[in-house]
Structure formats: structure tokens, C-alpha cells
Amino acid sequence: MTIPAPVSHPALSAADPELAALVGAEEQLQADTLRLIPSENYVSAAVLEATGTVLQNKYSEGYAGRRYYEGQQNIDRVETLAVERAKAVFGVEHANVQPYSGSPANLAVYLAFAEPGDTVLGMALPMGGHLTHGWGVSATGSWFRGVQYGVRADNALIDFDQVRDLARKERPKIIFCGGTAVPRTIDFAAFGEIAREVDAVLVADIAHIAGLIAGGAHPSPVPHADVISTTTHKTLRGPRGAMLMSRTSHAKAIDKAVFPGLQGGPHNHTTAAIAVALREAAAPSFREYAHAVVANARALAEALLARGFDLVSGGTDNHLVLIDLTSKDVPGKVAAKALDRAGIVVNYNTVPFDPRKPFDPSGIRIGTPSLTSRGLGTDRMAQVAEWIDRGVAAAAKGDEETLAAIRTEVAELMAAYPAPGLPIGA
Ligand SMILES: *Cc1c(COP(=O)(O)O)cnc(C)c1O
Numbered sequence: 193m194t195i196p197a198p199v200s201h202p203a204l205s206a207a208d209p210e211l212a213a214l215v216g217a218e219e220q221l222q223a224d225t226l227r228l229i230p231s232e233n234y235v236s237a238a239v240l241e242a243t244g245t246v247l248q249n250k251y252s253e254g255y256a257g258r259r260y261y262e263g264q265q266n267i268d269r270v271e272t273l274a275v276e277r278a279k280a281v282f283g284v285e286h287a288n289v290q291p292y293s294g295s296p297a298n299l300a301v302y303l304a305f306a307e308p309g310d311t312v313l314g315m316a317l318p319m320g321g322h323l324t325h326g327w328g329v330s331a332t333g334s335w336f337r338g339v340q341y342g343v344r345a346d347n348a349l350i351d352f353d354q355v356r357d358l359a360r361k362e363r364p365k366i367i368f369c370g371g372t373a374v375p376r377t378i379d380f381a382a383f384g385e386i387a388r389e390v391d392a393v394l395v396a397d398i399a400h401i402a403g404l405i406a407g408g409a410h411p412s413p414v415p416h417a418d419v420i421s422t423t424t425h426k427t428l429r430g431p432r433g434a435m436l437m438s439r440t441s442h443a444k445a446i447d448k449a450v451f452p453g454l455q456g457g458p459h460n461h462t463t464a465a466i467a468v469a470l471r472e473a474a475a476p477s478f479r480e481y482a483h484a485v486v487a488n489a490r491a492l493a494e495a496l497l498a499r500g501f502d503l504v505s506g507g508t509d510n511h512l513v514l515i516d517l518t519s520k521d522v523p524g525k526v527a528a529k530a531l532d533r534a535g536i537v538v539n540y541n542t543v544p545f546d547p548r549k550p551f552d553p554s555g556i557r558i559g560t561p562s563l564t565s566r567g568l569g570t571d572r573m574a575q576v577a578e579w580i581d582r583g584v585a586a587a588a589k590g591d592e593e594t595l596a597a598i599r600t601e602v603a604e605l606m607a608a609y610p611a612p613g614l615p616i617g618a
Pocket residue numbers: 231293294295296298321322324370371372397398399400423433
């Protein structure tokens with residue numbers, strides 16, 4: 193493919209044509225492909241504009257009304273808007289919108305509620321948890337003592353007997369729930385009961401499902417969790433960033449941990465874009481979006497099951513579907529790379545009890561947040577499943593011709609659904 197001429201960003205094109213061409217190429221790629229990575233999305237033009245503002249020029253260590261730098265007349269109001277909107281959207285008493293991303297937000301939670309060497313309980317990474325929930329290769333697993341729960345072998349649902357037994361035996365300071373490859377509803381009440389019994393701080397990490405919760409398409413952790421950690425850039429459809437939310441009683445500990453405990457100046461342009469995204473998330477149309485994401489995922493899961501795919505847990509309640517490709521005789525990585533050549537962007541992923549290695553696992557992970565942002569509905573999911581089916585079969589046979597044919601079909605359909613924020617086709 194030739195790199196298209198950049199259609200926007202005039203200053204960038206003049207100052208750095210090489211970089212501008214890359215941005216233009218990425219815009220084209222995001223326009224032409226079927227993006228199924230469940231942690232990705234398309235932000236609105238308004239969110240995108242907010243991230244590109246002069247707010248980024250300003251240093252603002254501290255919090256609104258108590259900064260270490262002068263000139264905060266506007267920045268204080270920007271951050272306060274973001275905080276108040278977060279509190280309203282999620283129904284929480286306190287929100288900190290400064291964490292640079294999901295991983296530092298979680299690190300701030302450790303800093304607030306545990307000492308190095310303390311025990312923390314989280315979902316094992318290969319079972320669907322996140323690195324920062326105490327997994328060994330993460331600082332959270334080397335500076336703290338990570339103990340891991342998983343899912344049941346018979347139904348791939350979280351093994352609450354194991355969670356309770358481990359909590360009683362290990363007495364963790366912190367329990368994490370939520371993950372990166374969990375296709376089913378998280379039972380926050382069940383985690384809350386266990387955490388209270390062993391006097392642990394329960395952290396609901398809703399990074400993946402924050403938009404579904406905001407839109408009422410997944411139960412809220414608010415009544416059950418001590419701390420809610422989330423990224424802002426996945427289903428919530430905001431800029432890359434994060435938030436920590438809690439009751440007022442934990443506000444001081446969390447704020448102190450984020451700044452000065454872990455970070456310096458907040459990224460004010462990101463804070464502004466978070467505020468914009470939260471305003472969007474408070475609108476009735478976002479409720480429709482969140483429910484459409486789930487309806488699309490369910491329809492896609494049904495269509496894949498009908499084509500003989502094995503889905504972890506047999507389906508989905510949320511925005512993501514985890515496919516075990518063992519029965520198709522194609523490793524996840526081979527399938528993911530072939531689908532990429534077909535214009536269908538997914539990621540290879542471990543499945544629970546995966547006999548293969550994490551860098552070469554048995555599954556692929558797909559999700560519907562991005563395609564739903566483009567306006568694709570349940571009536572298109574049979575087509576998406578057909579492409580995945582044909583693409584996986586082509587991957588098994590090394591059939592590049594079929595992959596190229598799918599790529600053309602995908603680009604044709606995508607052209608009919610212009611993506612938010614892109615200067616192409618809009
Ligand atoms: C994405 C994610 C994170 C980390 O977010 P980054 O912004 O990539 O650091 C943390 N926890 C969960 C459950 C996630 O899905």
C-alpha cells in the first residue's frame with residue numbers, strides 16, 4: 193500500500209512531513225480495518241481536540257486549590273470539571289483524575305494501602321488478570337507478594353471457592369478483581385463479601401468495562417469496592433489516562449499516593465479530554481452505545497459458536513469474546529497475524545489452562561467497542577464472524593489470496609461506517 197497524503201494536520205505536515213505521513217497512514221489504517229482489539233476504541237473529534245491543546249504547556253503539581261505552581265486559574269477549573277463529572281457518572285464520593293495510565297493508577301493503590309512485601313491477591317495473568325495485579329514480571333509482583341486466583345476448569349468462571357480459601361489463608365492487604373480477558377460479568381458483591389471477611393482493601397479494576405458501567409450495561413462496583421481503578425481510554429472512549437475513585441474516607445490516602453507519592457505534574461490536556469469524554473458518557477446516547485457494544489458482542493459470539501468456534505466460558509456478557517482456537521488447529525499468533533493481513537485487527541491471547549506458551553498461546557481475544565463506535569449493529573455480526581472463520585481457515589492453509597480478498601471486503605464495508613475522530617470518510 194502507498195502511504196496516502198496527509199489530509200489534515202497542516203502545521204505538522206509543514207514542520208515534519210515524515211511524521212505527518214505516518215500519522216496519515218495510521219488514520220488510513222484505522223479507517224480501513226475492522227478493529228476488534230477489545231481495549232481499543234475511536235475517541236470523538238472533541239476528545240481528540242482537547243488532547244491537542246495548550247493545556248499541555250502547564251505545570252500543575254498538587255490538586256485544585258492547593259498547587260505548587262501559580263497560574264492555575266483555568267487548570268483548576270478543568271480538573272474540577274473532570275473530577276465532578278467522574279463523581280456524577282460513576283456515583284462516587286471521590287475521584288482522582290491524575291494517574292498517567294492504568295498501570296500507574298494501580299501502583300498508586302499499592303502505595304496507598306500496602307507496604308513492600310505485603311501480600312496481594314489478584315487474578316492470574318494467564319487466567320485473564322492484569323500484570324499489575326501482583327503478577328511476577330511486574331514490579332507489583334516483585335515488590336509485593338502476589339498470590340493468584342483463577343477460573344474453574346469446568347466453566348471458565350471465576351473460582352470463588354479458591355478466592356475465599358486463598359483470602360482466608362493468605363490474609364492479603366489488597367484484593368484485585370477485574371481483568372483484561374474476562375468475558376463474563378464480574379460479581380463485585382461476592383468479592384466484597386470476601387474482602388470484608390478478611391479485612392482486605394477491595395480494588396475493582398474496571399479498566400475494560402468502565403464504559404459499560406457508565407452506560408448501565410454492567411453492574412457497578414460502587415457499593416462493594418473500596419477503590420475503583422480505571423483507564424479512561426477503553427470502553428469509556430476517552431484519552432489515554434486513568435482515574436482512581438473511592439469513598440471520602442480513602443480520598444486522602446489515594447491523593448497522596450498519586451501525588452507526591454508516585455507522580456509529578458498531571459497531564460492537563462489529558463485531564464481536559466477526560467472531562468470531555470465524561471460529558472459524552474453522561475449523555476443518553478452513551479447508554480445506547482454501551483448496550484449496543486454488549487448486544488454486538490453477544491451476536492458475534494452466537495455467530496462464532498454457530499460456525500463451530502470454542503469460546504471461553506461459552507460466550508460473553510460484556511464487550512469481549514475469547515476464542516480458543518485449539519480445535520481449529522491454528523495457534524493464536526498465526527491466526528492473529530493472518531487476520532491482520534486480512535484487515536481484521538485482533539490480539540493473540542492465552543486461554544485459561546493454556547497448554548501453549550504466553551508468547552505463542554492458543555487463543556485470540558476480540559471485542560466490539562470500536563466497531564460499535566462506527567455504528568455497526570447486530571445485523572453485521574454474522575458477516576464479521578464469517579470473515580473471522582474464513583480468515584482462520586485461510587491461516588491454517590497459508591491461503592494468502594483469501595486473506596487479501598477479505599481485506600478488500602472489509603475495507604469496502606468500513607468505508608460505509610466512517611469512524612469518529614478520523615478525517616477520512618467523515
Ligand atoms: C488496560 C488495563 C490496565 C492498564 O492500563 P495501561 O493504561 O495500559 O497501563 C490495568 N488493568 C486492567 C484490568 C486493564 O485492562
